[in-house]
Amino acid sequence: MSEKTLSETEAFVRLMRQERQDERVIRAFSSLVRRYREGDTGKLPWAEVREPEATDIVRYADLDDVALRERGEKLLGTLAVIKLNGGLGTTMKLEQAKSLIAVREGLSFLDVTARQILALREKHAAEIPWLLMHSFRTRDDSLRKLAGYRNLAVRGLPLDFLQNKVPRIVKASALPAAFAEAEDNWAPPGHGDIYLALWSTGLLEQMRAQGIRWVFVSNVDNLGATVDPCILGYLDREQVEFAMEVTDKTLADIKGGTLIRCRGRLELLEVAQVEQGHVEDFQDIKTFSVFNTNNLWWRVDALLDRLEKGALELPMIVNPKTVHGTDVVQLETAMGAAVGCFAHAKGIRVPRSRFAPVKATSDLLAIRSDAYLLDEGFAIQPNPARDPALGPPLVKLDDRFTKGIADFETRFPYPLSLIACKSLKVEGDVRFGRGVRIEGDVTVRNTSQEQQVVPDGTRLGP
Numbered sequence: 001m002s003e004k005t006l007s008e009t010e011a012f013v014r015l016m017r018q019e020r021q022d023e024r025v026i027r028a029f030s031s032l033v034r035r036y037r038e039g040d041t042g043k044l045p046w047a048e049v050r051e052p053e054a055t056d057i058v059r060y061a062d063l064d065d066v067a068l069r070e071r072g073e074k075l076l077g078t079l080a081v082i083k084l085n086g087g088l089g090t091t092m093k094l095e096q097a098k099s100l101i102a103v104r105e106g107l108s109f110l111d112v113t114a115r116q117i118l119a120l121r122e123k124h125a126a127e128i129p130w131l132l133m134h135s136f137r138t139r140d141d142s143l144r145k146l147a148g149y150r151n152l153a154v155r156g157l158p159l160d161f162l163q164n165k166v167p168r169i170v171k172a173s174a175l176p177a178a179f180a181e182a183e184d185n186w187a188p189p190g191h192g193d194i195y196l197a198l199w200s201t202g203l204l205e206q207m208r209a210q211g212i213r214w215v216f217v218s219n220v221d222n223l224g225a226t227v228d229p230c231i232l233g234y235l236d237r238e239q240v241e242f243a244m245e246v247t248d249k250t251l252a253d254i255k256g257g258t259l260i261r262c263r264g265r266l267e268l269l270e271v272a273q274v275e276q277g278h279v280e281d282f283q284d285i286k287t288f289s290v291f292n293t294n295n296l297w298w299r300v301d302a303l304l305d306r307l308e309k310g311a312l313e314l315p316m317i318v319n320p321k322t323v324h325g326t327d328v329v330q331l332e333t334a335m336g337a338a339v340g341c342f343a344h345a346k347g348i349r350v351p352r353s354r355f356a357p358v359k360a361t362s363d364l365l366a367i368r369s370d371a372y373l374l375d376e377g378f379a380i381q382p383n384p385a386r387d388p389a390l391g392p393p394l395v396k397l398d399d400r401f402t403k404g405i406a407d408f409e410t411r412f413p414y415p416l417s418l419i420a421c422k423s424l425k426v427e428g429d430v431r432f433g434r435g436v437r438i439e440g441d442v443t444v445r446n447t448s449q450e451q452q453v454v455p456d457g458t459r460l461g462p
Contacts, residue, residue, distance in 0.1 A: 009033050015167055015176050022164075022200035028311040029166045029189070032331040035316055037174050042316040044269060046278040050261035051287060057246065057259065057347035063234045072229030075236055076126040078213040081227060083113055083220040084191050084294075085142055086135030086163045091360055093404030097138035099220045100145055101405060103358065103367055104374055109220050110145050114152060115378040116226055123377070128227070129153075129212065132160040132220070133197065135188045155210045161201055164193050171320070171327040184323055191294075192314045192333025199307050207300050215303075217335065218295045223367070223380035224356035225295045231348060232297070241302035242342040244268070245295035245350045252394060254283035256291030257336060259347045266347070267340040268292055272317050290347065292336045293355040302342060312341050352392065356380045361408040362395040369393070369418035386419050394423040401429045420461070430454060437461075 009030040016026045089098035099109035107115075117130040130152060134142060139162060146152060146159070153159040165186040168177040177185045194217065198204045207215070214232060218225035225245075235243055246259060257270040274282045282288065306312065314333035321328050339345045356372065358364050366372070367380060371393050375381050382392070395418075402408040411430060417437040418424065424438050428446030432454045439461030446452040454460070 011176050012167055019165075022196075024200050024311060025164050025166075025196055028196055029331070031311075032316050032333075033169070036169070036318065036329070036331055040316060042273055042318050043275045044262065044273045044315070046275045046281070048262050049269065052259045052261055052266065052347065056261070056266050057290065057349050058234070060231070060348055060350045063230045063348070065230070068230045068233035068237065070229075070233070071236060072231065072233030073124060075214065075232050076120075076124050076128055076227070076229065078211055079227065079232060080129040080131065080157070080207055080212045080215050081117060082131045082133060082194070082215060082217045084194070084217065085110070085132045085160075085220045086138055086188055086191070087221075088135075088137055089405065091403075092364075092408070093406070097142050098358075099138070100141060101358075101364070103223070103364065104372075104380070108145065109223065109358075110142060112223055112374070112378050112380075113220055114146060114149050116223075117152070118149075119377045120227055127154045129155050129157045129207075129210075130159070131157065131203075133163050133191075133194055134160050135163045136165050136186070137183075137188075157203070157206060157210065161197055161203055163188055163191075163197055164200075165189070166331065168321070168323065168328040168330055171329055177323065177326070177328055179324055179326075187321075187330040188332075189330075190317060190319075190332030191335040192312075192337055194335050195303065195307065195312055195338065199304075204300060204304050204307070208304065212300055214297065214299060216295070216297050218293075219357060221359070222294070222355060222357040223378075224354045225293070226354075226377060226379040228354075234348075235297055235299075235346075238346075239344060240297075240346050241299050241344040242339055243297040243346045243348055244336055244339050245293045245297075245354060246290035246347045247293055247350050247352050247355050249285040249289055249291050250391065251285070253291050254285065257334065258282070258288040258291050259339070260288070262340075265340050266345050267315075268334065268336040270315075270317060270334055270337075272319070273315055290349060293350065294336060295350070295354060296336060296338075298338070298342075302344075306341055312338055314338060314341075353382055356392075360397075361402050361405065362397045364405075364408070365397065365412055365416065366393045366395050366418060368415045369421075370415070371418040371421065383419055390420075390422050393418045393421045396423075396425045398427050398429075402426070428452065433458065 087098050166189045168187050255271045260269045314337045317332040319330040373383050414434040421438040423441045425443040429451045430446050433456035435457045437459045442460045
């Protein structure tokens, strides 16, 4: 390592060692810092981007058969489930874990996902470990919420583990941030950190010792992401090392990361990695027709073998932020990008029902409505009484009045009926009463300075 390289990274190394971080984590972040300071923007040369090959992505419809389901059910005792729970609800003006928001029938995301795993264990009489990956900002509140549940941790594995934290970088100097409030100097490194977090804590070796062969990972706010034995059976039969669930892109999903072919292998391409001038090409849903749901499956032994050769070289995402008026960057990685690190990787084209995330209050309004149901396994599913031709309800709310969860709750104190709704757009300050039904394409517009109220029992539509 050259003197120049040492001087560029030593401030970060010293800071991370003061926090007693694992040397593997420090080396991986130092590598990102070097790349950033040498001018790596994280962009992928568009000339190298190709469409996936026909054999790269398999259709879930071709896997949904009795033999694969039975094979997968027999393997459930070798599976662990991990939920990513590191996000604060900042998009909805919260300063606590987003998973604490009530999403259905008074149950939070954490309540629903905990009940999903308990129902799965009971149905199949299998001790399936369930772990949460927390950030340093979400752990305490989340564990307090789950304290009322018994036997969530099984087989000697912990209920949770911590995502690492990395220094923020001041854009002007490329040095570590040094704000008065120490916590502001640190950032989560993106969910691509999951592999290092599991490895550096020894959890991967613990899983292998406990007979865990497979891991299923998804976001805690995606309540459609439940364990599917058919997928597990297929992965085992074909000896797939890493699989990513993808689903069909719509115009609402054009910014979602997609699978591509690059440098002779299957890779994930995020919009942040697209060169300027090619974003429209990336968003062409005829060329790149699927996007990453962040539901991932991987083999424990394959990941350990790969990590023992060195940390995964994941594409870098440069995430600009402003903190206390100072421009900083956060260097992140995406966990789906690991698809490019395995020779035997696949995409699985799943139905939209396996992707029901809540990123904003507009998503929350839809999920709380009768367009969706909680099934017996506590998975969110499209209401079978809804016309499939409608697709998921497209909801657009006015951020001036509903971006924050508190403001949203005052304007939507009751669930709407969206079972026959194709789209709903609300402009201005509007409060909806009890039992309001939306049908077809509806726009509610209030241009006055006074709040408008939609009365109880109103039907809006053609």
